Amino acid sequence: MTTHYQPAFSFELFPPKTTEGMEQLKQTVARLNAVRPLYFSCTYGAGGSTRERTFETVTWLREQGITTAPHLACIGSSEEEIRAIVQHYREQGVDRLVALRGDLPSGMGRLDSGTFRYANELVTFLRREFSDEFYIEVAAYPEFHPQAPSAMADLENFKRKVDAGANAAITQYFYNADAYFALLDSCAHLGINIPIIPGIMPITNYTQLARFSDACGAEIPRWIRRRLEYFGDDRDAIRAFGHDVVLDLCERLLEHEAPGLHFYTMNQAAPGLRLWADLGLTGYRL
Numbered sequence: 001m002t003t004h005y006q007p008a009f010s011f012e013l014f015p016p017k018t019t020e021g022m023e024q025l026k027q028t029v030a031r032l033n034a035v036r037p038l039y040f041s042c043t044y045g046a047g048g049s050t051r052e053r054t055f056e057t058v059t060w061l062r063e064q065g066i067t068t069a070p071h072l073a074c075i076g077s078s079e080e081e082i083r084a085i086v087q088h089y090r091e092q093g094v095d096r097l098v099a100l101r102g103d104l105p106s107g108m109g110r111l112d113s114g115t116f117r118y119a120n121e122l123v124t125f126l127r128r129e130f131s132d133e134f135y136i137e138v139a140a141y142p143e144f145h146p147q148a149p150s151a152m153a154d155l156e157n158f159k160r161k162v163d164a165g166a167n168a169a170i171t172q173y174f175y176n177a178d179a180y181f182a183l184l185d186s187c188a189h190l191g192i193n194i195p196i197i198p199g200i201m202p203i204t205n206y207t208q209l210a211r212f213s214d215a216c217g218a219e220i221p222r223w224i225r226r227r228l229e230y231f232g233d234d235r236d237a238i239r240a241f242g243h244d245v246v247l248d249l250c251e252r253l254l255e256h257e258a259p260g261l262h263f264y265t266m267n268q269a270a271p272g273l274r275l276w277a278d279l280g281l282t283g284y285r286l
């Protein structure tokens with residue numbers, strides 16, 4: 001890494017459903033915080049489906065003095081609800097948000113209920129109501145959002161979020177670095193010049209990863225899928241192979257001076273810390 005290159009590292013958590021899950025999350029955060037990431041983010045269920053648990057997790061993180069970026073998914077919510085949530089975060093000293101549309105859980109109504117239809121409308125609202133009080137990150141899709149009618153439409157929609165005032169973007173996870181580099185090229189052509197931070201999903205559980213990937217449109221390349229299938233129930237083999245795959249990906253991204261890495265931790269410390277150590281980031285300070 002060159003001396004001027006200062007990638008920013010962050011960790012994503014989800015709000016646990018149980019008291020035991022919360023205790024485990026606290027231990028995970030303590031271990032991950034030891035490497036001093038720029039911030040932790042915490043997911044939020046669209047339509048307010050995880051609202052209280054997200055609040056609880058964000059409140060605990062803030063009580064520890066940890067820089068926290070709550071996710072905010074707008075679909076199914078009214079302006080008043082979103083305003084109240086953001087004011088609540090502001091009172092806790094939160095100054096970063098990840099602004100999303102979200103997907104309503106089944107049974108929670110239609111995607112066009114509520115005030116907002118798309119994330120760009122949320123970003124516009126946040127800038128109008130809260131000016132520059134928050135550093136706003138949005139989602140980007142190197143392999144394109146599954147509901148986008150075309151690759152170009154998705155890029156134009158991404159540009160709408162940037163034009164509305166997003167400071168940076170975090171990508172959906174991917175295992176094909178070229179998809180990320182192609183996204184950067186397309187953005188450069190469209191005059192988009194905010195940092196686009198790769199989202200990194202460690203590989204620890206093939207069944208779960210395959211399910212997520214089908215839902216969110218992230219491709220697991222065939223050669224990776226076939227090997228993971230072959231390992232069957234051998235979780236150690238899956239973890240070892242998955243670690244090598246994701247380590248290579250992170251190395252390539254950092255060699256190309258990606259602006260940072262955002263790790264989807266799934267509330268586990270070990271996979272991220274192992275990557276951290278093998279990337280030679282131990283002792284790394286922001």
Ligand code: FAD
Pocket residue numbers: 042043044045046071072073098099100101102103117118119120138139140145146147148149153154155157158160161170171172173199216
């Ligand atoms: P948008 O940017 O609104 O895009 C959604 C779709 O609509 C795309 O296909 C886009 O091309 C299209 N579109 C956008 N604008 C327009 C327009 N004006 N006209 C027509 N079409 C348009 N989900 C959660 O529920 N909670 C979370 O905490 C959460 N965290 C996430 C974090 C990251 C980093 C990422 C990458 C995703 C996360 N998601 C989360 C998932 C996300 O909410 C879904 O992928 C959702 O389907 C799209 O959200 P978005 O913000 O990208 O939507």
